Structures are given as structure tokens and as C-alpha cells.
Amino acid sequence: MDLINDYRNSELILALAKQIKAEAATLSRPINIMEICGGHTHSIMKFALGELVEGVVNFIHGPGCPVCIMPVSRIDEACELASMQGVIFCTLADMLRVPGSHTSLLKLRGLGHDIRALYTPLDALKIARQNPDKNVIFFAIGFETTTPMSAVIIQKALDEGVKNLYFHINHVTVPAPLRAIMADKNVNIDGFLGPSHVSVIVGSNAYKELALEFKRPIAISGFEPVDVMASVLNLIRQHKRASFEVFNEYKRAVSAQGNVKAKELVAKYMRPCTFEWRGLGEIDDSGLCLKDEYVSIDARRVFALQKEQATKEAKACICGQILRGVSKPPECALFAKACTPNSPVGACMVSSEGACAAYYKYQRRGA
Amino acid sequence: MCLSIPSKVIEIDENNYATVETLGVKRQVTLDLIAEPVSVGDYVLIHVGFAMEKIDTKIALESLELYRQIAEDMESGVIDEREGDMGLASLSDRLSTQKGE
Ligand code: SF4
Numbered sequence: 001m002d003l004i005n006d007y008r009n010s011e012l013i014l015a016l017a018k019q020i021k022a023e024a025a026t027l028s029r030p031i032n033i034m035e036i037c038g039g040h041t042h043s044i045m046k047f048a049l050g051e052l053v054e055g056v057v058n059f060i061h062g063p064g065c066p067v068c069i070m071p072v073s074r075i076d077e078a079c080e081l082a083s084m085q086g087v088i089f090c091t092l093a094d095m096l097r098v099p100g101s102h103t104s105l106l107k108l109r110g111l112g113h114d115i116r117a118l119y120t121p122l123d124a125l126k127i128a129r130q131n132p133d134k135n136v137i138f139f140a141i142g143f144e145t146t147t148p149m150s151a152v153i154i155q156k157a158l159d160e161g162v163k164n165l166y167f168h169i170n171h172v173t174v175p176a177p178l179r180a181i182m183a184d185k186n187v188n189i190d191g192f193l194g195p196s197h198v199s200v201i202v203g204s205n206a207y208k209e210l211a212l213e214f215k216r217p218i219a220i221s222g223f224e225p226v227d228v229m230a231s232v233l234n235l236i237r238q239h240k241r242a243s244f245e246v247f248n249e250y251k252r253a254v255s256a257q258g259n260v261k262a263k264e265l266v267a268k269y270m271r272p273c274t275f276e277w278r279g280l281g282e283i284d285d286s287g288l289c290l291k292d293e294y295v296s297i298d299a300r301r302v303f304a305l306q307k308e309q310a311t312k313e314a315k316a317c318i319c320g321q322i323l324r325g326v327s328k329p330p331e332c333a334l335f336a337k338a339c340t341p342n343s344p345v346g347a348c349m350v351s352s353e354g355a356c357a358a359y360y361k362y363q364r365r366g367a
Numbered sequence: 368m369c370l371s372i373p374s375k376v377i378e379i380d381e382n383n384y385a386t387v388e389t390l391g392v393k394r395q396v397t398l399d400l401i402a403e404p405v406s407v408g409d410y411v412l413i414h415v416g417f418a419m420e421k422i423d424t425k426i427a428l429e430s431l432e433l434y435r436q437i438a439e440d441m442e443s444g445v446i447d448e449r450e451g452d453m454g455l456a457s458l459s460d461r462l463s464t465q466k467g468e
Contacts, residue, residue, distance in 0.1 A: 003373040003410060003422065004390070006431050015438030022441070092415065120416025122397065149417050152399050200412060200420045223372075230434055252427040253412055253420050261402040262419075 007224030008047075016229035017052035024056035024236050031239055032058045032188055033232060034181070034325055036174060037195035038065030038353025039223050045362040047225040057232055060187070060325045063177040063280065064195055066142045067094045067351035068323060071276045072311040074170055075100035078139050080305055081168065082108050082115050088131060090124045091139035093117040094351040097344055101312035121146075121153045128157070128165035137299045139168045145197040147171040147270070147288060148262035154269050154290075154297065166299035169289050172275055174198050175210055176286030180277075180324075182214050187325050191235035193228065194220035196250055203258025204248040211244045222250040269294060278347060279320025317346035322355050329359040336360055373410045373422050387413060 024031060035041055041061045044050055050059050063069055079100045082089035089105070096105040096117055109115040114134075118124060124138040140150040150171065157165045174195060181187055192214075194207055199220045211218045217238035221231035231249045238245065248254055266288070275287025290298045316334050321327040329335050329348070339345035341357050348356040374387035374396075383398045385405065396418045398405050403421065405411065411418040 003424070003427055012431075012434055012438055015441050016434060019437055019441050122416050145414055145419070148400055149415055152397075152417070197412065197414060197419065226431070226434060230430070233437075249430070252423045252430065259400065259402075259420055262400050265400075 007222065007226040009226060013225050013229055016226065016233060020053050020229065020233050020236060021056055030056050030058045031190045031236055032060055033191050033193060033235055034060040034062045034189045035193040036062040036064045036178065037198065038068065038351065039196060040193050040221065040228060041355050042353050042358050043223050043225060043228055045358040049225055049228055053232065060189060061322065061355040062325060063323045064143065064174065065351055065353040067098060068319065068347045068354045069172065069277050070098060070141065070170060070347060071278045072101055072313050073276060076311060077305055078105060079103055079108060081137050081299060081303055082113050084303065086134055088114045088116065088127055088134050088136045089139065090116045090118050090127060090136060092141060095139065095141060097350045098347045099345065121149050124165060125153055125156055125162065128162050132164060135164055135166060137166045137168055139170065141170045143172055143174055143198050144201045147266050148201060151265040151269050155265065166297055166302055167290060168299040169270065171288040172286060176283045177277060177280055178210065180280045180283055184324060189216060190239050191217045193231055194218045196221060196223050199250065199254045201259045201262050203256055204246055204254055205256045206258065207246045211246050215244050217244045217247065219247040220250050220254055279323035314345045319346035319348040322348055329356040374413050376405060376407050376409045376411060379405065379407060385418060387411060389413065
């Protein structure tokens with residue numbers, strides 16, 4: 001078996017699309033499906049899945065791109081920390097290009113600040129060991145998928161007695177933004193495509209409560225096009241019989257309980273706290289921060305950051321609306337004109353999981 | 368950053384690092400986040416230098432088989448009879464015996 005190509009088999013994709021169309025034929029209007037995760041947005045655009053089910057399924061792009069949801073205030077904090085003397089600032093690649101109020105990490109790097117894009121957070125530990133005379137700051141981003149990796153680094157740093165590694169935690173969780181979106185009267189979602197890799201960690205049981213609360217079906221889906229089509233078919237079937245259960249299409253990697261070891265590690269070092277989401281604003285308990293006993297490695301507390309700085313955002317950018325599921329990229333006046341992946345105006349154009357970047361790459365018509 | 372694809376474990380060292388192969392590219396990942404034993408030949412999901420979970424290839428095959436069945440039935444025109452077969456009852460039941468639910 002070929003775990004990649006078999007799930008990209010075009011005959012299978014087309015057959016499932018046909019089946020979806022046949023079964024959706026009796027619906028009075030297209031079904032609105034929000035894909036929570038930016039990885040699915042990318043797949044849907046890359047394989048043009050929206051076109052295969054045009055007229056019966058409307059994909060609404062969700063808030064699940066960790067780079068996109070980072071508010072300008074956090075980018076500004078990153079820039080402030082990265083500009084300090086004696087600091088090596090480390091983060092995962094895409095963050096470098098996200099514009100802050102006045103500058104970006106990439107521009108600061110151009111000015112000579114030591115800012116490094118890591119392939120893996122493990123490298124932060126290595127850099128700290130190699131540079132004992134520098135303060136190494138790891139700017140951690142990501143949903144439940146990436147949080148355990150930060151927890152492993154924290155554990156290793158504490159165990160090994162590494163004294164010069166600090167963490168700026170910007171981890172976020174999936175359920176909170178979904179609640180905010182469902183509370184918005186302008187959004188009309190009939191069902192959700194559940195994230196692939198977040199679910200690997202949290203497990204399929206974690207969505208049962210949400211499905212009940214929203215009275216909407218959730219299909220946890222793999223990233224490959226066959227996965228997405230099979231999940232859409234399930235959502236249509238559930239929609240037709242008005243059921244709202246959690247369907248685990250990605251059972252080859254997602255168990256009911258998730259990765260318990262990873263969840264325990266996260267709970268050991270972090271606690272829920274308020275996070276300000278781009279487009280959604282501040283939401284209680286939607287992010288994670290270090291527990292009080294780890295204040296000595298918390299970059300936000302160790303390095304006095306200027307509080308209450310006014311943030312500045314590009315006015316015409318509608319990235320926030322896109323993240324709330326109320327707009328699509330071509331509706332932005334800057335899309336593919338002033339704003340391109342090479343010179344992004346907003347965060348949604350930066351990461352390949354961002355809706356604007358995915359539209360730019362795979363579907364520029366309508367611009 | 369989430370677009371990880373299945374990678375095959377080809378070597379495991381004494382520090383719990385594995386050499387994995389993804390589409391012909393070899394790289395090193397840590398197995399620190401996986402509680403159950405991982406062996407050479409297993410498929411794992413990789414994310415930023417970590418293996419997150421093993422992939423159950425038996426379930427992967429079964430899902431594909433089911434989708435192929437739907438496609439075949441589609442071609443032979445048995446749409447309505449099979450409706451619901453990929454609904455919760457059937458697929459979940461068929462697959463839940465494989466991975467702890
Ligand atoms: S195209 Fe650029 S400016 Fe427009 S919403 Fe997207 S990121 Fe913002």
C-alpha cells in the first residue's frame with residue numbers, strides 16, 4: 001500500500017465527488033462546511049476539491065492557521081524581544097514574514113539582529129547550549145499539535161539545567177475560536193471538517209461535546225483529498241438525517257483518547273489563559289501560558305515588555321474577517337495586487353496554510 | 368506547518384531518535400512523544416522534528432477499501448441502497464474494533 005498516493009487516487013476522488021453530488025441533490029441549498037484547519041484549506045485549494053462539488057458544497061475557511069491568528073500585539077512583542085541586546089530569537093519559519101505595527105522579524109534580521117528560523121524546536125535547545133553567554137528566546141506558536149513539542153523542550157531544558165533558554169508561549173486551542181464563530185449570526189455553518197493533526201493529539205472524543213453544543217456534525221478528516229471527500233460525504237449524510245455526531249475518518253492516526261503522553265506533558269507546564277486572536281479578539285482560556293512555577297523561563301515576564309503599546313494594522317486587510325469565516329480572499333481589495341506571498345500585507349498571505357496564500361497559489365482568478 | 372505526511376522508520380538509535388524516510392528524503396526525528404513501542408518499518412506522522420503518532424496501516428487499508436466499494440457501487444448505480452453505509456454506524460463499527468474506542 002502507498003499511504004500517500006492511494007489517498008490521492010484521482011478515480012477515487014472523482015467517484016466520491018459524484019456520490020456527494022448525487023446524495024446532495026435533494027438538499028434545498030448547498031451545505032456550508034467549515035474546515036477548521038489551514039492544512040485542509042491548503043488541500044482543498046491544491047486539489048481543487050471545491051470545484052468538484054461546486055453547487056452542493058460551500059467550503060468556509062476556518063481559523064486554524066497558527067501564523068494567521070497571531071495578533072499584531074504578539075508580533076510586536078516578538079519584535080521587541082528580538083531587538084534586545086544579547087538575544088538570539090528563535091521561531092518557526094513563517095513567523096518571520098508577518099508584518100507587525102512597525103516592522104517584522106525579517107526586517108529586523110536584515111538590520112543585524114540574531115533571529116533564527118528553526119526547522120524544529122529542538123534546535124532552540126541546541127542553540128542555547130552552544131551560546132551560554134546569550135539569552136535564547138523561543139517564540140512558540142501553534143495549536144494542540146505543536147504545544148507538546150514545546151513542552152518536551154521545556155522539560156529537556158529544565159532537566160539539563162540549561163539556564164539561558166526562555167519561552168514566549170503563543171499556543172492556542174481549537175474549541176474556543178469555534179465557539180466564537182458559532183456565536184456569530186453572520187456565519188451559517190452546517191458541519192465541520194475536524195483537524196487532522198490537532199486530533200492526533202487531543203483524540204476524537206474531545207469533539208463530542210462540541211458537536212452536541214453546536215448541534216452540528218464534525219468529521220475528523222485526514223489531509224489527503226480522498227480523506228476530505230469521504231468526510232464531506234459523511235457530513236452530508238449526517239446533515240440529511242439531522243445527526244450531529246463525531247465521525248473519525250482519520251482513524252489510521254487518530255484514536256479516541258489521542259496522545260495521552262503529549263497531553264500530560266502539556267498539562268505539566270502550561271495552563272489555559274486569555275489569548276487575543278486576530279479577527280476574533282480576546283477569548284478567555286483560549287490560549288496557553290506557562291504555569292507560575294516556571295516564571296523564571298517565561299520570556300514575557302523575565303524581559304520587561306512595554307505594555308499597552310498601540311498596535312497598527314493594515315487597514316484594508318480583511319484577514320480577520322476571513323478567519324471568522326465571513327469573507328473569502330478575493331473579496332479583499334489588496335489580494336494579489338498590493339498583497340502577495342512575496343510581500344504580504346496581512347498574516348493570511350504569509351503561511352501556506354493561510355487562506356489568502358492558498359488562493360494566491362492555486363486559484364488566482366476572481367482577483 | 369501541519370502538512371506532515373507519513374514517514375517510514377528505517378533506523379532507531381539509543382537516544383530514542385529515529386531516521387525516517389518521507390518521499391525519498393531521510394531525516395532524524397525524536398520518538399519522545401510516542402508512548403507505545405515503535406519499530407523499524409512502522410509508519411509515523413512527523414511534525415517539526417517529532418514523531419507524533421504511529422499510523423495504523425491496517426485501518427488505512429480498510430478505509431481505502433471502503434471508499435473503493437462506494438466508488439464501485441456508484442458506477443453500477445446502487446446509490447440509494449448503500450446510502451448510510453459510510454455513515455457513522457457502518458464505518459465506525461467496522462473500524463472501531465481496530466483502534467481503541
Ligand atoms: S489578501 Fe493580504 S491584505 Fe487582503 S486579507 Fe489577505 S492577507 Fe490581508
